[in-house]
Amino acid sequence: MHLASLLVMAGDAGRALEHAQAALAATPDHAEALAAARDAARALGDTTRAESYARILRGFGEEPRTPDEPVPGFGPRWAAETDSEELDDTEEPLAIPEGFTELEPEGLVEAERPRVTLADVGGLEDVKARLDAAFLAPLRNPELRAYYGKSLRGGLLLYGPPGCGKTFLARAVAGELGANFFALGLNDVLDMWLGESERRLHDAFAAARRAAPCVLFLDELDALGQKRSHLRHSGARNVVNQLLAELDGAQADNEGVFVLAATNHPWDVDTALRRPGRLDRTVLVLPPDFKAREAILRHALEERPIEGVDVAKLARRTEGCSGADLVHVVESAAEQALQESIRTNAMRPITMRQLEQAAQEAPRSTKAWFGVAHNYALYANEGGQYDDLLAYIRSHKLL
Template identity: 55%
Template sequence: MADDQVLTDMLTMLDRSPGVLALRVCVIELLIERERYADALTHCGIALGHEPGNAQVLGLMTRCTTALAGGAPDPAPVAVARKPQAEFDWVAAENEVGDIIAPPFVEGAPPEYVTDDDAATVERPRIGLADVGGMDEVKRQLDLTLLGPLRNPELATAFGTSARGGLLLYGPPGCGKTFIASAVAGELGANFYPIEIADILDIYTGSSERNVHSIFELARRNAPCVLFLDEVDALGHKRSQMHGSSTMRTVVNQLLTEMDSATHSNEGVFVLGATNHPWDVDVALRRPGRFDRMIFVGLPDAAARRSILHYHLRDRPIAGIDLTALAAHTEGLSGADLAHICTSATQLAMADSMRTGEVRPVGMPDVQAALAQVRPSTGAWFESARNVVEFANGDGSYDDLARYLKRVKR
């Protein structure tokens, strides 16, 4: 069955990228659809380990536990029937393969899965790089590779450079790659169109490829537009490692086609990608005209940590918190770690308020207690990164990562 093959492909991808929550949610939904509630419940537990309190995963877990207890699980949302193209014989196709499949992808066909109704997902950011605290080296690289050529097109032409192609942001998880991409769009005065793997993958044969095409078409219609592809390593994994995963191979092929200037005009569309594992991205995606430039986004520096702490405490009642001192004592933590500290400190203050019956603000003792419970979440990533630098950097692609590791002595 075609959809069983999709589930197999997704499980294979999940083995390679276990931290991609959107992909795991897709797997959970497919397992529930097949009434494999115990397997789905296992994946729910893993997902909540990566992101505790995720409302969508908690809802799926409730459906699983209800079904396993003998009750009827809450019905999943009913999919809207798709209108087939006139040239496609659905009856013959169903008789031939014994499965319902989507209309085949046709170049130039109107988008069917991502339409103008989804234009709400295309936003105009109100932030710029000035709103990104610290990260001076990242900003310098962005100005050199993307913003500079766009602001000075005549000078760029004289030096034989351009901003064509894509830019890949890579680094440890939870360090603000999505926020930086949004800030780039705001800096350019362009629309911002963020895409996750769940927006592309579909259980119907041919639908994922159609979704890729429709996403790029929507970005082209909303140019100037920054099209941001998150978790590129999960979407564009090396095809040489996709043994038996024909579905994902065709998705990678479609992505290559859409990014190729020889087959599509992407004038005004700036493709930014983010990945924690650039060494797993298909080599064809990193050729000239695609993701041919990479920028390393490391752990936040002191200025960035202060900015992140301020952002996550700004709407909470606080008193006597020294952000500069906290920033100095949180070296080695990611942005996600810092956000977790702020949330934990707030919970401690709230628990104390409920116990005493008197509301009190979040103070330094709460933040320090939360900080004592948090360990850096990026240790495993740096172990993998060091192996890549030592054994797989023959072409110098990761020289900036090597310099960073040497500087921070990781």
């Protein structure tokens, strides 16, 4: 409770709520902790949770305080709801305890509910099957999960060339479950102050555990969990160590928190992150095949004016393109049609000629990635971790 009061004075209502909840876990009927949790939730804008704590207080015969009334041991009022103009002339400003610095209020990573599902993902049937076996099927079948002792915790690493749908897949998994989705990027974690990055990472995992079942998505894992042997500064190594600890769930249970990570450079990811119990399953997300390219092109052209377009023919001519490349082809063709409409002063649809020209001029963004990846697949294939990548390279003659 004392730590929560210090956090309140520093304006950090999110962490204050976390510590007030820890106090309630030990003593559920602690009136001051309930009042603090209620006011912290109110300061964060979570009116539903604030009203829940208020109802419990009323059940104990406590009169709920208004936001401007003092919380015992928590200073005059919440800093986030105080204007300097509202302070009484006789009231002293909040003092920051010695040894503490004033902090700016920061929110936790916000959860969202994606509307896309795996049905919206074109192709990638093997990847969908792996995702279904790892998390979706056990969640849909609790009896089978209990029979086989299958846990709802775990992690899966998606890797492959850029623009092939790794982030979209992660959102589709959350949408398939109707679960909360937390997207954790570098800007959500890294901070210039020593120890702050580790705290942010811990807070993100704590928010995900409270919202379970959920999907926690770690984008660009090679930057967040880079090999510690490549890192010169202890601060960066500490972030990797904190991520390892959070994935282990040593201090809290990760049941119901499914961690999905994505990277274009799996060979740069710290090997400890990929051991069993952490990101122990790896799935290669390859460029879309013919059926997937056809589905992506149809979706990209769906609400655009077209004339004489053979989508199947276009899909055959765009082998090696990523999903992002295909969308770029359609955008380029739309730009040509727009320019032609301006020149002729008449609305012109997108034609097959424009799409074929755009496809011919568009670079294959996956080519450079395979140029680097094949060296790792050939010479750094420890334990067969890149067998599927090597088989694809050989079958498509990318060596």
